[in-house]
Amino acid sequence: MAPGLSRPAHPPGRPGEAAFLPRVLAWELTRRCNLGCIHCRAAAGIEAPEGELTLDEYKRLTDDVAAFASPIVILTGGEPLLRPDLFEIAAYVTAKGLRAALSTNGTLVTPLVAEKLKAAGVRASSISIDGSTAAIHDDFRRQPGAFAASLAGMKIIQDAGLTVQVNTSLTRRNLGDLENIHDLVLRLDADAWHVFMLVPTGRGGDSDRELIGADDYERALRRIYEWNRDEAMEIKPTCAPQYYRILRQRAKEDGIPVDEDHFGLNARTRGCLAGVGFGFVSYRGEVFPCGYYPVAAGNVRERGFREIWENSDLMRKLRDFSGYGGACGRCGYLRVCGGCRARAFAVTGDDLAAEPFCRHGLDLGGEP
Numbered sequence: 001m002a003p004g005l006s007r008p009a010h011p012p013g014r015p016g017e018a019a020f021l022p023r024v025l026a027w028e029l030t031r032r033c034n035l036g037c038i039h040c041r042a043a044a045g046i047e048a049p050e051g052e053l054t055l056d057e058y059k060r061l062t063d064d065v066a067a068f069a070s071p072i073v074i075l076t077g078g079e080p081l082l083r084p085d086l087f088e089i090a091a092y093v094t095a096k097g098l099r100a101a102l103s104t105n106g107t108l109v110t111p112l113v114a115e116k117l118k119a120a121g122v123r124a125s126s127i128s129i130d131g132s133t134a135a136i137h138d139d140f141r142r143q144p145g146a147f148a149a150s151l152a153g154m155k156i157i158q159d160a161g162l163t164v165q166v167n168t169s170l171t172r173r174n175l176g177d178l179e180n181i182h183d184l185v186l187r188l189d190a191d192a193w194h195v196f197m198l199v200p201t202g203r204g205g206d207s208d209r210e211l212i213g214a215d216d217y218e219r220a221l222r223r224i225y226e227w228n229r230d231e232a233m234e235i236k237p238t239c240a241p242q243y244y245r246i247l248r249q250r251a252k253e254d255g256i257p258v259d260e261d262h263f264g265l266n267a268r269t270r271g272c273l274a275g276v277g278f279g280f281v282s283y284r285g286e287v288f289p290c291g292y293y294p295v296a297a298g299n300v301r302e303r304g305f306r307e308i309w310e311n312s313d314l315m316r317k318l319r320d321f322s323g324y325g326g327a328c329g330r331c332g333y334l335r336v337c338g339g340c341r342a343r344a345f346a347v348t349g350d351d352l353a354a355e356p357f358c359r360h361g362l363d364l365g366g367e368p
Helices: 055-066 086-095 111-119 134-141 146-159 175-187 214-230 243-254 260-267 305-311 313-319 326-330 341-348 359-363
Strands: 024-028 072-076 099-104 124-128 163-170 192-197 234-238 278-281 286-288
Touching: 024 055, 055 086, 055 305, 072 086, 086 099, 086 111, 111 146, 124 146, 134 146, 146 163, 163 175, 175 192, 175 214, 192 214, 214 234, 214 243, 214 260, 214 359, 234 260, 243 260, 286 305, 305 313, 326 359
Parallel strands: 024 072, 024 278, 072 099, 099 124, 124 163, 163 192, 192 234
Antiparallel strands: 278 286
């Protein structure tokens, strides 16, 4: 999610209620990418795959969404700047009253790109930084020079007046660098920092060596809680719904009310938003609960987005928390956390199973 565009999730309700309007949608404009990152959920590459939605199809999708909701639209990829009609898509999205944000690796950003984004109505962007040094980041991104290019791209976007969020994907490869990345993000004067906990899909699922265990997740999320408690910058763990359990546990220990004054957006949202407030549309038009969840609820080339969002069996299933199993189903934090449904599916094959990397869930008797 891009800074300045964040929205709280509404409380759970029943399928079809306003509580389940899409709040954030990610549109995968292309699978093309100039990098070969070790964690890429799309396993993106330099060649453009067949079947990308056309500009006209994105316009119809925008019309469908704008007719019943007003979500933030994240224009992502692959690398969305490799899509020639990106600026036309962005301009149509914003002309319909929706807010658009760009999710980029930053290496292809130029002053002209930044000005064209502004002209299209884009006011926010995220840049991916996965290490505090070139050695760590470039190893992660599998491209020498990526670190310097991303930092340069971030500065150009900031100078153009767009808000900038830094995205960091956390794996064993950079877990020990978390403190240093935090310090770098502060020095870069980012508007927000979103830390993504790896979901083993795409290239991220190729090797268990990249996954960090439940105890390391717990320690990292507790450290993020401390930064959120003590600092003004928005720091949001993503694909880490157990953070919202930790937030409440630690705030209670510290004697701090869990409200907007102390924790900002962190106090007003919940854990896994897949199919609840967040949706993902692939480059081929498939609608997924999130980008890491490989089961499609439908395709916008066959059914309208609204019909898929409101009435597909998959979306309805994810919104019925009574069906959640294992430790998640027994957990008192279910409604503020929910466990990562994509991670549960990737590890167990059951999307309603317990979050496999939650220390609290394991203590409740979940499977290790």
